[in-house]
Amino acid sequence: MRKVYLIIVLIIALNCFSQNKQILYNFTSVPQSMLSNPGSDVSYNWFVGVPLVSGLSANVGSTGFSVYDLFADNGVDFNTKLRNVVFSTSRNDKVSMNQQLEIFSGGFKLGDWQENAYISFGMYQEADVLTYVPKDYAILALDGNQNYLGKVFDMGDLNARAEMLSVFHVGYHKRVNEKLILGARGKIYSSIFNISSTKNSGYFYTILGTDSVYDQVISANALVNTSGLTNYIENYSGNAGSDIVKKTLLGGNLGLGLDLGLTYYPKENLQITASLIDIGFISHTKEVESYSYKGYYNYVGLTPDFILGNSNDLLEEFNDAIPLDTLNTKYKTWRPLKFNSSIQYSFGDGRDSDCNCTGGNEIKYTNSVGAQLFVMSAPRSPLAAITGYYRRQLFDSLELKATYTIDSYSAKNVGLGLATTIGKVNFYILADNLLEYADISKANSLSFQMGLNIVFPVKNTPD
Numbered sequence: 414m415r416k417v418y419l420i421i422v423l424i425i426a427l428n429c430f431s432q433n434k435q436i437l438y439n440f441t442s443v444p445q446s447m448l449s450n451p452g453s454d455v456s457y458n459w460f461v462g463v464p465l466v467s468g469l470s471a472n473v474g475s476t477g478f479s480v481y482d483l484f485a486d487n488g489v490d491f492n493t494k495l496r497n498v499v500f501s502t503s504r505n506d507k508v509s510m511n512q513q514l515e516i517f518s519g520g521f522k523l524g525d526w527q528e529n530a531y532i533s534f535g536m537y538q539e540a541d542v543l544t545y546v547p548k549d550y551a552i553l554a555l556d557g558n559q560n561y562l563g564k565v566f567d568m569g570d571l572n573a574r575a576e577m578l579s580v581f582h583v584g585y586h587k588r589v590n591e592k593l594i595l596g597a598r599g600k601i602y603s604s605i606f607n608i609s610s611t612k613n614s615g616y617f618y619t620i621l622g623t624d625s626v627y628d629q630v631i632s633a634n635a636l637v638n639t640s641g642l643t644n645y646i647e648n649y650s651g652n653a654g655s656d657i658v659k660k661t662l663l664g665g666n667l668g669l670g671l672d673l674g675l676t677y678y679p680k681e682n683l684q685i686t687a688s689l690i691d692i693g694f695i696s697h698t699k700e701v702e703s704y705s706y707k708g709y710y711n712y713v714g715l716t717p718d719f720i721l722g723n724s725n726d727l728l729e730e731f732n733d734a735i736p737l738d739t740l741n742t743k744y745k746t747w748r749p750l751k752f753n754s755s756i757q758y759s760f761g762d763g764r765d766s767d768c769n770c771t772g773g774n775e776i777k778y779t780n781s782v783g784a785q786l787f788v789m790s791a792p793r794s795p796l797a798a799i800t801g802y803y804r805r806q807l808f809d810s811l812e813l814k815a816t817y818t819i820d821s822y823s824a825k826n827v828g829l830g831l832a833t834t835i836g837k838v839n840f841y842i843l844a845d846n847l848l849e850y851a852d853i854s855k856a857n858s859l860s861f862q863m864g865l866n867i868v869f870p871v872k873n874t875p876d
Contacts, residue, residue, distance in 0.1 A: 433787045433789070433798045433818075433820065434470065434472075434860075434862065435785055435787060435798065435800040435802070435816050435818050435845075436814055436816050436828045436829075436830040436843040436844075436845065436860075437449055437830070437862060438753055438787075439453065439755050439783075439785070440804075440812075440830055440832065440841075440843075441453050441454055442812045442832040442839075442841070443839070443841045443864070444457065444462070444520065444839065444868065445462075445467070445468045445518070445864055447533055447584060447586070447596070448468075448537075448598075448672075449688060449690060449751075449753060450596070450675075450676070450686055450687075450688035450753060451533075451585075451586060451596030451597055451598040451672050451673065451674040451688065452586065452594050452595050452596030452674030452676050452688065453586075453594075453596070453674065453686070454594055454676045454684070455586075456522065456531060456870075456871050457521075457868050457869055457870050458521070458522050458869040458870070458871055459520060459522065459869050460519060460520050460521075460839070460866050460867065460868040461518070461866065461867050462515055462518035462519065462864065462865070462867075463865040463866065463867065464517050465515075466864065466865050467515045467517075467518050467864045467865055467866050468513060468514070468518065468862075468864045469513075469514060469515070469863050469864060470511075470512065470513045470860075470861065470862040471512045471513075471860075471861055472510075472512075472845070472858070472859065472860040472861075473510065473858065473859050473860075474509055474823075474857060474858035474859075475506075475507070475509075475822070475857055475858075476506045476507055476508075476821050476822055477498075477501065477506030478501065478506070479857055482494060482498050483498060496555060499546075499548065499551045499552065499555060500552075502546045502548060503546070503548065504545060504547075504549070504567065504570050505545065505794070506545065506546045507543065507544065507546065507791075508543075508544055509542065509543040509544075509796070510541065510542035511539070511540070511541050511542075512539065512540040513537050513538070513539045513540075514537060514539075515535060515536075515537040515864070516535070516536040516538060517535055517536055518533070518534070518535030518537075518866075519534055519535065520533035520534065520584075522871070529587060529588035529589075530585070530586065530587040530588075531585070532585060532586075533584040533586065534582065534583045534584070535581075535582055536579060536580065536581050536582070537580050537582075538577070538661065539577070539579070539580060540575075540576070541575070541576050541577075541578075541749065542573075542574070542575040542576075543573065543574055543791060544573035544575075545570070545572045545573065545792075545793065547570040547571050548570055549567050549570045550566075550570055553566060558617070558619050558629075561619070562619055562621055562627075563618065563620055565616050565617070566618065567615075567616060568613060568614065568615030568617060568631075568632075568633055568634075569613045570613075571613050571635065572610070572613065572793065573608070573609075573610055573611070574607075574608065574609045574610070574746075574792070575606075575607070575608045575609075576606065576607045576609075576695075576746070577604075577605040577606055578602050578603060578665070578695070579603045579660075579661040579662070579663075579665075580600050580601070580602055580603075580670075581600065581601045581603075581663070582598050582599065582600045582601075584597065584598035584599075584672070585597055585598075591678070592677060592679070593675065593677050593678075594676040594677075595674075595675050596673070596674045596675070597671065597672065598671070598672035598673075598674075599669075599670070599671060600669065600670035600671065600672070600691075600693060601663065601667065601668075601669060601670075602668035602669070602670055602693065602695050602748070603660060603661060603662070603663045603664065603665040603666070603667055604640065604641060604660070604666040604667075604668070605641055605660040605661060605665050606639075606640065606641035606642050607639065607640045607641060607666070607697055607746060608638070608642070609637075609638045609639075609744075609746055610636065610637040610638065612636065614634045614635075615631070615632045615633040615635065616630075616631075616632050617629075617631045617632075618630055622713070626713060627714060628711070629712045629713075629714075630709075630710070630712075631709070631710045631731075631735065632710075633708060633709075634706075634707050635706040635707070636704070636705050636707075637704045637705075638701075638744050638746075639701070639703065639704075640666050640697035640699065640700055640702075641660065641665060641700050642700065642702070643701075644656070644700055665699070666695055666697045666698060666699050667695070667696065668693055668695030668696055668748075669694065670691050670692060670693025670694075670748055671692045671693060672689065672690045672692070673688065673689045673692070674686070674687065674688035674689070675687055675688075681777070682758060682759040682760060683756075683757070683758055683759075684755075684756070684757040684759070684783075685755070685756050685757075686755045686757075687754040687755075688752070689750065689752055690750070690751040690752075690753070691748040691749060691750055691751060692750060693747070693748045694745055694746065694748065695745070695746050696743065696745050697743055697744050697745065697746065698743040701743055701744070702740070702741060703739070703741070703744070704737060704738070704739055704740075705737070705738040705740060706736075706738075707735065707736075708734045708735035708736065709734060709735070710731050710734035712730075747790075749789050749790050749791070750789065750790040751787070751789045751790075752786075752787070752788045753785065753786070753787055754785065754786045755783050755785040755786070756784055757781050757782070757804075758782055758783065759777070759781040760778055760780050760781075761779035762777075762778070762779070778806075779805065779806045780804065780806075781803070781804040781805075782802070782804075783801070783802050783804075784801050785799070785802065786798075786800075787799075787800070787820075796820070796821060797821075798818055798819065798821075799818070799819055799820075800816050800817065800819075801816070802814055802815060802816040803815045810833050810835055811831070811832070811833045812831070812832050812833075813829070813830070813831055814829070814832075814843075815827070815828070815829050816829075816830075818845070820858075822857045822858035823846060823849075823857050825848055826845060826846045826848075826858060827846065828843065828844060828860070829843070829844060829847060830842070834868060834870070837868060837869060838865070838866075838867060838868075839865070839867070840863075840864070840865050841862075842862070842863045843860070843861070843862040843863070844860065844861050845858070845859060845860030845861070846858055846859050846860065
């Protein structure tokens with residue numbers, strides 16, 4: 414029982430992030446843009462990411478409330494603020510998390526016989542969390558059921574997942590003709606740990622019958638799957654650091670994935686892109702432990718408070734009716750599938766430039782405007798965002814991208830990205846939701862990305 418509580422608390426207490434990287438997507442002066450679209454219009458003779466600093470990203474988002482709502486120094490008691498948050502949110506409000514650290518990366522152009530093709534590769538570590546607000550559980554924890562006669566509490570409100578993994582990947586990118594670029598990326602996932610509880614159901618209600626007798630019913634069908642954690646919960650005597658490194662290097666629960674992408678030019682200055690990221694799964698077979706609550710219990714009595722601990726007989730009846738089962742059965746999880754698409758119109762003559770230090774093609778246009786759609790699969794309903802953006806080639810070595818995003822976290826998300834290549838050194842920094850930086854505690858979402866690469870761009874002489 415203690416282990417179940419520990420896992421549930423861990424899921425609910427984790428800070429959380431969003432996986433949309435709208436500034437990086439199609440920002441082709443950054444090699445890492447190929448991770449969001451393996452068919453991006455980029456080309457270098459070769460590039461190599463500086464290990465551990467070529468790609469750092471962290472995003473945080475929540476709907477329905479912010480950190481300020483809970484921890485503002487405004488003289489309001491914390492319990493009151495907590496109640497306000499609980500009762501102002503719905504079961505569809507969520508907090509979500511994504512963090513990535515690129516361990517190494519690189520890419521190179523293939524030989525002259527296939528000069529329009531490109532290979533890229535690398536490894537990154539990722540943490541991914543999504544949890545919905547368990548509103549009915551929170552109401553029961555705060556108030557109990559005495560004042561909610563007739564209300565049906567939804568046991569399916571517990572819906573969360575959390576995972577840390579490493580990803581090894583190899584991508585192939587080819588310019589089919591002047592209008593079309595196609596790309597694909599194969600992935601091997603190695604899960605370090607996983608917690609998943611997304612298919613719970615059941616209900617709990619209390620009604621008043623005759624002669625002040627209360628009728629209370631619990632119907633539960635709950636399952637919490639875990640992998641990679643059992644060794645650390647009880648009597649662990651090993652080296653956690655060594656274990657995590659081993660799991661990172663393909664020693665964890667393994668899976669396979671695929672990314673697909675394309676870039677298409679209906680006209681020279683009109684571009685359409687699309688990608689599907691993380692078409693894949695992980696098979697959990699090592700250090701697997703699952704906890705199941707399944708059954709039906711009906712209590713008829715004089716007290717409306719469902720406090721099983723007041724009676725050993727009641728507690729025994731409940732445990733017999735809805736037992737906790739610990740299982741060691743393998744299970745499979747699917748990676749959150751991401752879809753990206755964009756349309757971009759370019760203008761402004763940039764052909765007097767001597768070279769393009771940010772990509773493989775001659776700079777023909779100094780300005781671009783566009784729109785991007787992002788959709789990610791989620792347990793209840795897909796997460797979606799739409800972004801409008803403006804790109805500007807300030808100099809041969811400096812490019813800017815400004816974005817405005819509307820999603821379930823915010824309707825006023827302004828972002829800015831800068832990428833520069835000086836000599837062979839490519840550096841980029843991207844930040845989101847800039848309007849909230851005056852007081853980030855009130856922000857519903859934040860995003861930050863940066864990285865450092867060594868690049869050898871393809872140089873073309875203008876006509």
